[in-house]
Amino acid sequence: xxxxxxxxxxxRFTFAAGHRYWVESWSREENERFFGxxxxxxGHNYMLDVTVRGPIDPQTGMVIDLGELKRxxxxxxxxxxxxxxxxxxxxxxxxxxxxxxxxxAVWELLAPKLGADRLWQVRVWEDPTLFVDYRGPxx
Amino acid sequence: MLELTRVYHFSAGHRxxxxxxxxxxxxxxYGxxxxxxGHNYYLEVTVTGSPDRVTGMAVDLERIDGVVRERVLDHVDHRTLExxxxxxxxxxTGEGLARAxxxxxxxxxxxxxxxxxxxxxxxxxRFQYEGEAS
Numbered sequence: 001x002x003x004x005x006x007x008x009x010x011x012r013f014t015f016a017a018g019h020r021y022w023v024e025s026w027s028r029e030e031n032e033r034f035f036g037x038x039x040x041x042x043g044h045n046y047m048l049d050v051t052v053r054g055p056i057d058p059q060t061g062m063v064i065d066l067g068e069l070k071r072x073x074x075x076x077x078x079x080x081x082x083x084x085x086x087x088x089x090x091x092x093x094x095x096x097x098x099x100x101x102x103x104x105a106v107w108e109l110l111a112p113k114l115g116a117d118r119l120w121q122v123r124v125w126e127d128p129t130l131f132v133d134y135r136g137p138x139x
Numbered sequence: 140m141l142e143l144t145r146v147y148h149f150s151a152g153h154r155x156x157x158x159x160x161x162x163x164x165x166x167x168x169y170g171x172x173x174x175x176x177g178h179n180y181y182l183e184v185t186v187t188g189s190p191d192r193v194t195g196m197a198v199d200l201e202r203i204d205g206v207v208r209e210r211v212l213d214h215v216d217h218r219t220l221e222x223x224x225x226x227x228x229x230x231x232t233g234e235g236l237a238r239a240x241x242x243x244x245x246x247x248x249x250x251x252x253x254x255x256x257x258x259x260x261x262x263x264x265r266f267q268y269e270g271e272a273s
Binding site for chain 2 (some may be wrong): 023101
């Protein structure tokens with residue numbers, strides 16, 4: 001991942017959110033047969049690790065001002081999802097809020113703000129035993 | 140690129156000893172690790188895939204959990220690794236275990252989905268295996 005002068009910085013965020021696995025176009029029986037207990041509304045203490053990479057600025061010595069990263073992710077992701085029902089979010093209309101889809105949604109929210117060339121990876125932890133890494137559609 | 144990682148836990152006893160070396164040579168080579176001891180291991184299994192357009196799931200996590208439990212955890216949890224038939228001939232270093240677990244898991248996980256097996260022996264030691272070079 002590191003070519004030449006490139007470095008990476010990662011900052012961790014947390015948010016708590018509710019969700020359930022449910023495909024709108026399926027009947028209750030189909031949903032329950034396929035997803036089992038995941039159809040019951042429940043929640044998680046999510047953790048999010050956002051990794052940005054790029055050259056180290058010769059003046060500041062930083063890949064990114066972690067204060068800026070904290071502000072951008074806070075406004076764009078944490079405030080949007082913290083203590084909300086993910087299924088009610090427009091991002092998950094017709095898209096089941098699995099950990100996989102949540103990682104992709106976080107990427108899609110952050111890439112325009114941070115720049116797809118700077119944003120390298122988002123890691124979404126549903127709980128301490130499960131995480132998904134996403135590095136964009138082209139990686 | 141999307142990777143999903145599941146973290147599993149087991150506790151097991153082991154010792155590092157090469158069958159081709161004398162007790163003296165093993166003690167000299169492996170030092171304290173030659174003495175029978177044990178660890179609280181973590182096993183991380185990483186699979187890759189694209190989320191299904193309808194279900195949003197890249198892999199069937201229940202199936203992965205079942206495969207890892209039946210092929211690895213049930214054999215090693217609260218066992219002495221040197222006595223586990225599935226690990227016969229394996230020097231139970233972290234990297235040796237990662238490769239052995241990969242070989243136990245790969246046949247039961249859909250083709251090319253298995254990306255990485257990581258054995259966390261202690262909070263200070265992590266060992267990754269990504270398969271045979273092809």
